[in-house]
Amino acid sequence: MIKSIRGRLQAWYALVLLTVVGTFAGVLFVQVRQARFQDIDRQLQAGVMYLDVNLRRFPVSELDPSRTDPGPPLRDKNDGPPPRDKHFDKGPKNGPPLDKRDGFDKGGPDRKRPDDKDWHPGPPPPPKGKSREQLLAELVLPKEIAAPDDDEIASADARHYFAVWRADGTLLKASHPPPEGSFSERGLAAFSDRPRLADHGDQREAVMIGPEGSRILVGRPIARELAEVNAYAWQVAGAGVIVLGIGLLGGWLISGRIVRPIAMISATASAISANNLSGRIDTENVDSELAKLAAVLNDMFERLQSEFERQARFTADASHELRTPLAVIHSHAQLALSRARTAEEYRATIENCLLASTRMVSLVDGLMTLARADADKLQLSRKPVELGQLIADNIAMLEPVAETKKVTITADLAPVTIQGDGQRLAQVITNLLTNAIRYNRTTGQVFVKLRAEDKDAVIEVSDTGCGIPDENQEQIFERFFRVDKARNRQSGGHGLGLAICKSIIAAHGGTVGFKSRWNEGTTFWVRLPCN
């Protein structure tokens, strides 16, 4: 099976074109051939009918070219044209008259006739007073048929011939030269009581059953006509092949034009790889049907590119965040070992290493949580969780941190129970509260609210901090995004907190969002379904 669109288009096109050209050429050929043979056929039929009518003038059984005794004279004489004896090889010129009684009346002239319209040589006059030999001698083709025009008399390949056999298969009369082959060679089945046309080799013949079971055959060579028709057939075939060739070439070019944009699209698409996602399909030079496809692909490339870039940024960030504490540990250890140190110095080194490794642990935990959430494998152990209590516990835990910054936490908690993973939800609350304290101004305030709303639990955590700048608001849930990297680094965050919150909340089927005003504060809200 052809896999390429162009190939298949071409194949179908070739098939259709072949059918059209073939049909056209075939019809043309048949028409021309019919026109060419129509006159020949008509003359052959006429010849057969003429001989048939002539035969009816005497009893066929009594005519015997080999018999020498003259038959009884005929009652009527006829002044018909003398026989053209040049075609005859049998029968004396003035034979005894043929008795008319046997046979003539049996199948009289009112016997069935062929289609009279085309039948131009009229019925011969009744034989009267003619001998059998005379009659037999007169049994020839009329001049119009034997040699319709003088030019063709000369050419043997247009010469008509005829033969008449009796019912027993003996030859009664034949032209000179006689037809090739015998009566039996043509077979009885070939004959019927109406003129029937058949090709016999290079000859075309009309045959018919005459009176008393006689068989009449008129034929002529058609080699010249056949050659003409054949030559014509070759011309038509040649022209057909040329037309087909031009058509197929044109079709190939047109299909090429159609396929070219597809090739261009596929070339562009294949040039786009993970290393080079910046390529785009030129939609300007593409037809409207393909432009849509190109636009869809471009859109996909766009998303792929941004996703790849996001991924690359994430990897770079994660690598940076992991390498930095690693570098701290490594350098501290190397420095400590470079020479003998006091116990104090070793202690400081170990403390620094511990701090760095703690940071790495928290970072790795965060990354693992996110990786699991990405793979939908967060494995929440859902149990009824009283959110009010959970939040209150978290506030109590973070009070000491808040106090160091002189931040006061005010809570307004309605008892709401939801189905969820208490540990993960506590992670969310801790994160939001820590952020609210961390990004607060000194002596600022944190408000925590919990209420039930439309079968949802709604948590709001507001601070009186500096707010999130407008240009950063879209990125705030992105991994490793930090509004102020320096300050965050010093306060121990790793930039994954909000991304983790969002993943955990999403795993619970909830949503998270925020409102922020620069220099006034930020309110994060979390909406969690109760079951």
Place this chain on the structure above:
Amino acid sequence: MRLLVIEDEPALRRVIAQALREESYAVDEAGDGEDGLYKAKSWDYDAIVLDLMLPGMSGWLVLEKLRATKKTPVLILTARDALSDRIRGLDDGADDYLVKPFDLPELFARLRALIRRAAGQASPTIKVGEVEIDTLSRTVWRLGESIALTAREYALVELLAFNQGRLVTRTQIYEHIFDENDDSLSNLVEVHVSNIRKKLGKDFITTRRGLGYTLE
């Protein structure tokens, strides 16, 4: 030799600075790009250790702005290990690139190489008359005999040796062998010079009155 470390991670910055000080360098520290650029432009450091992912002004930008005026050797010390970053860093004007986590001895060696090359010295050993200075082991030999110098004395000898034949002004000496936290007194240089002369010979350092010092 005086170095600047621009690194936003305080723990790492401290340990690098401490390690370099133990290697007898005068070390200044900067915690972000702006501060780092300001210091890098204000003093003639012998080399700068630069982190790329800095809050505020990134390391790339610091490098670009610094290169507009200064030729100070810069060693990029970063967690970004991608080939494209390394190429970009070197093409943007950095002299060396080291990926975190790194080995301190390697950092020292690369810094030594940077300083040596900036001074036009190919070999780590410098010969001045009958005195030989080995910048690798930070030792000074005179007539095949090891001479014990203090860290400051050695730093001064090394500075003068790297600028052999050229005049080293007092300001240059202050800039290169003391860091920003040193409470240096003007006569301190005189004390060091006099001590060096006692150890390495009277004619080792030539004084150009009112200008500075030179090693002939």
